[in-house]
Amino acid sequence: MLRLERGSAPLWLRALLPIAAVLITFLLVSLAIWAAGANPLDVFYEMLIKPLSKRTSRLEILVQATPLILTGVAVTYAFAAGYYNIGAEGQLYAGALMGALVGPKLTSVPAFFAIIVMLLAGFLGGVLWALIPALLKVRLKVDEVVTTLLLNSVIVFFISALLNGVWRDPISGWPRSPAIAESAQFPSIISRSRVHLGFILAVLALLSLWWVLKRTRFGLELRASGLGKEAARFMGVPVAKTMLTAALISGGIAGLAGVSEVAGVHYYLIDGLSPGYGYTGIIVATFGGLQALGVAIAGLFLALVDTGALSASRALGIPAYLGDIVQATLLIVTLAVLLLNRYRIVRSKPMRKAP
Amino acid sequence: MDFVIALLGATLRIFTPILLAALGETLIERAGILNLGIEGTMLLSAFSGFVVAQLSGSLWLGLSAALLTGILLCVFMGLLSVTLGLNQHVAGLGITLLASGLALFSFRILYGGSSTPPSLERSFAQLALFKGTALEPIFSQYGITYIALLLVPILGWLLMHTSFGLRLRSVGENPEAADIAGLNVYWVRYQALIVGGALMGLAGAYLSLAQLGAFTHGMVNGRGWVAIAIVIFGNWQPSKVFYGALLFGFLQALQLRLQAQGIPLPYEALLALPYIITIIILALAGRNASYPAALLKAYRREGA
Amino acid sequence: KVFAAYATAIEEPWDGVIHQALLAAQEAGQISYDFSDEIGYSGDMERILREVADEQAPAVIFGDAFGNEEAVRRVAKDYPEIAFVFGSGLGPSEPNLSVFDNWIHEPAYLSGLLAGNLSKSGTIGVVAGYPVPEVNRIVNAFIVGAQEANADADVKVTFINSWFDPAAAKEAALAQVDAGADVLFAERFGVIEAAQEKGLYAFGSMSDQNGLAPDTVVTGPVWHMEPTVQYIIKQVAGGTYTAQDLKDFSMMAKGGASLAPLHGFETSLSADLVEMLQSREQEILTGLYRVPINEEAPK
């Protein structure tokens, strides 16, 4: 008889699990596709294969992956430290807001410095917005899940008030902030594409994540705090400080995601700048197993799903909401399948009755 | 005076779905589960209620479908968080994403993107109490509002004065003790999810079957997140949750009514107020906030 | 071959009107039509447009550029052989980006005229989404009409600050009713339900919404994209397409805007009123009367 037992799953199984999650997800999603009157295989082809077959779409995946990787990295920093930052969305907006505040004023600044100022502004915005719940958590033990979630709504209201109030574009009347200076715009890094500096930022964020978690003392202390607070403290880790720092880094990187959308894609701040990148970041981080390589893969994969779902919906006439369904199913299935990570399969004798 | 009376009537209309959702969430959280799936649950319930009511021509069937949808989604939450023991935040967010996606996906398939929202021939009618008195404008509400109001003391009583409530609270405070006492912790948690899910379904039904008799995008528009804030605001007690929902409904109603009077307002500030108040309350209560002790913790019998 | 790219869901009335017109053209066998909706404002618009331009090379791409203005203009510049026809608050761009908008202020004015006559209390309620120019000019025209009918008319305007939240819209309308309004103009969904509940007259917007509540919805400004679509099809087929402002094709004179049919209200309204309305309509159609355009936020 085969039986599951606690312990670590063997490596081959751990490697296979994400793939299994993807397969199961597609099996489940096929039901929805079939209900929409399309052939699931066609849909998966349009969604996952076709976008990879052309240069433009491949590069577009990188554009889409930029905010996803950044928020994924942001969430990973926090989650790995045992700080459940659900507020990457709000921190992203905070970064975008700072970018939009500073950006228009940089007209006479050389591009190099202007961009650095933008990055600092975005990072700072995210840090500031992350500071409130992080301090509440560390000082007063207020649950961060709830406060970060609530603060997401607060900043969206705040930005909406700005956009519909003092910032309303006087020419088009559309609610948007003044455009940032040209020198503050992120340059495109691949010719004839929209891939902008933000993508390099995302890659750097990934490298920082890998390096910090795997190679630095702070990273080890961060993981220790996340995996066992009390034991970490026993071993001399300054848990509260580590967690606070992780929360702020997380906020800062989410802020970078925001400023990168402002400076790399739109050049101004709008309502609905983010279709929930901060929340998708949670999916990216979870699906990526809170590791740099995993986050990279998850970010690219979800970007593929995002872009592919729109393309598939266009090509085959299925509602674009398919993308949401795929992402949600993938998240849930991944979580469930990853449970197996903690088990190993053992052969055991069947239950014997006493003589 | 008329302004105040009408304002209170509007407050009740606005607060009903939020109160119902928050009461459902209260029950579920008291049993130890944070259900962030509430926003999606409300939307899919509103949708399924609407579709069934339209296809069958029966509002009551629609209502049942909405309740059932709420229940099923919460049971699904239970499958993920109680049975499989997955991280509750992520499972809840996943359910919101999934349920919203399913609602809008099916809406498109069934109604083909019609640009006037499909609506029902007839939706639930209002029931006026205190007819002919000054209070009539306050108490001209849909039946579901009265149910919601009644549910406040009923749930308070249920939690504190019935064996169901005792058991429910015990699995939220110390599931191990409940297990040792011979309770089936999982089943008690599922019961909380079922009742809570029904309330969330009812909240969705209120929107599509009573208040509007129609379905469109943006039906729920963040009311689920508000409900979660209100549960904390209300310190996990139905009576205080009631006040929280009332405050929110009041601010929202006030905002719309003052606009109608031509008084310009920073409406965003009023809308953000409940969130900010909740955070302040949390900060003040700090570690004394009476979180159910086992909130967010999946129960596993050791060594089993 | 025609493609359309919508930032919002096609259930949203603005994009819905374009979608319906293109569907009709497809049904009539004039075009083959594909679309993408819910594209949002987060940078997907540019990608979708480029993908479509590269892969399908449609003759025309319709869409709305609100919130995606720069993206649309950038792509249009890169694909001069495709006709880009977009809803926009700004002007056309050479060589190939034409703009249109819902210039339904004329029927909105007519609706206001009727509303002002129908209101006994002299108070009229308007519930709208956001105070953006597209919305403002409709609301302002409605107010002009209402105040022409009744110089003392008090028109209350509420913005719900959301494109979709029917429950809030309904509540806003009820607030206006309590503030004395007895006729409502429903720029957003949810208002008609309030009017119906209170037994008041309401005016729909964007499409003929009488079907939602036949005894309640008197009429309302309706936008027709068909003239625009037909004009573009002809131009493109004839190879004469140029970038232009297609404003006129969304106005009453060219059939791009109209007052929704009265659906039997002709009989219940006073004959004088109906006659006055028709003559004013005629004046607009013949250019004798110009409805003022005011895009400032009302009040």
Next chain:
Amino acid sequence: MPIPFLSIKNLSKRFGSLSANEAISLELYPAEVLALLGENGAGKTTLTKMLYGIYQPDEGELILAGSPVRFRSPADAIRHGIGFVSQHFSLVPSFTVAENVVLGREGSALLNKKVLNDKVRQTAEHFGLALDPTSLIRDLSVGEQQRVEILKSLYRNCQLLILDEPTAVLTPQDVDKLFETLRNLQNQGLSVIIITHKLEEAIAISQRVAVLRLGKLVGVEQTQNTNAKALAKLMVGRDSVPVTRNEQHHQEKTTVLAAKGLTVKDKRGLTTLDNVTLELHAGEVLGIAGVAGNGQTELVDILTGMLKPEKGQVLLAGKTLDLGNTRAFEVAGVGRIPEDRLKGVIADLSVAENLTLEHIPQFSKTGHLNAKAIRQEAENLITTFQIKAKPNDKTRTLSGGNIQKIILARTLSKNPSAVIAAQPTRGLDIGATNFVHEQLLAQKERGAGVLLLSEDLDEVLRLSDRILVIYGGKIVGEFMAAEAELETLGLLMAGSKDVAA
């Protein structure tokens, strides 16, 4: 021979490779008290948890009143008349006594508080348990909470009551009260299984004694036919309990670690540690003897840097330490072995990481980890301390003994001047225990001061040069180990006041 109430047949339970219970067969009769004896880790708790449906046996069966039964959950066991009071109470602190007692057995859907309180009060009175049904659990003393636990089982009409180490946390008076209650229950026809480490207690209360060793049942005796010595022999599998005392008296009196006036209050404001002052000398093992729950945990927490006391200070070689700062303690040279070894390692980090995290500044001069040095260190320690693991293994996969070795290795290899060893051998088998003892004695030889806190009095006697007795949060006695009399120690540990120390 009366008919057994419950027959245990060939019950086995494995945890991974470890056989916690092996083919245990035992009969339980009505109206008897059976004592279950065995060293730490012998499998006593495991056996009783199977009887209560918390663990599922891997093999074997239970026969109740002649027919086989399976308990898939505590609910099944309760239904069949089994009651269980675990060592760690499972009560809801925010509920009243009555609510805890009736939970799951409310009788009706509606809770009539008055009726239930009366019912609970009656049951309590009937069995002679003094309790107020309306008080909140969180306001009760440990002894009272235990009574609530017993009442819970009695309220469910249990026929067999299992108590896992009920006396470990009780004052002598409370133990007397408990035994009185148990006799009373026995007279009413109940069977009782009581787990204890104390032979005298077993002899005092039971009719029969069952002894477990290394998961096997090694003997069942009529209590009247046996004595403490024979039982001890059965338990450890040796002829006599060799309390080989430490003969070497250390001479020097250099104080390495001094604690002054340590005072701690718990959440309820009760003093759990009361003005404790002690000095640890170089080259000695100072044992702290006491029944669990008398302030040891607080003392250890302060001395390991985990807890900041209300009052008092800790000095190492004359210098005050920053209280509540674990890093400061480690840096100053306090070697720390935590009470619960799972609070000393992080199960999901690798062995190498757990071996170095405590000294991480040494392995990262610039903030960048020196991976080579870490690996080197890990390999060295693994060899020196005979840890059965590879540096990259997840610590979760190690056995208890090997986890304990990780902790020893990383602290002792740094030659600390003082070692705080709390429960260093709890749950370890004999081999591992000996290894730990050798290591601690080696530290002493080296000249370090070793503070040993253990619930195992034998261990304290065997290793210590000097012994302090802690009771009620106070140091109540001091002895040179060689001169300490077991009886006096026992009395002091039990809080008896008529002993001149």
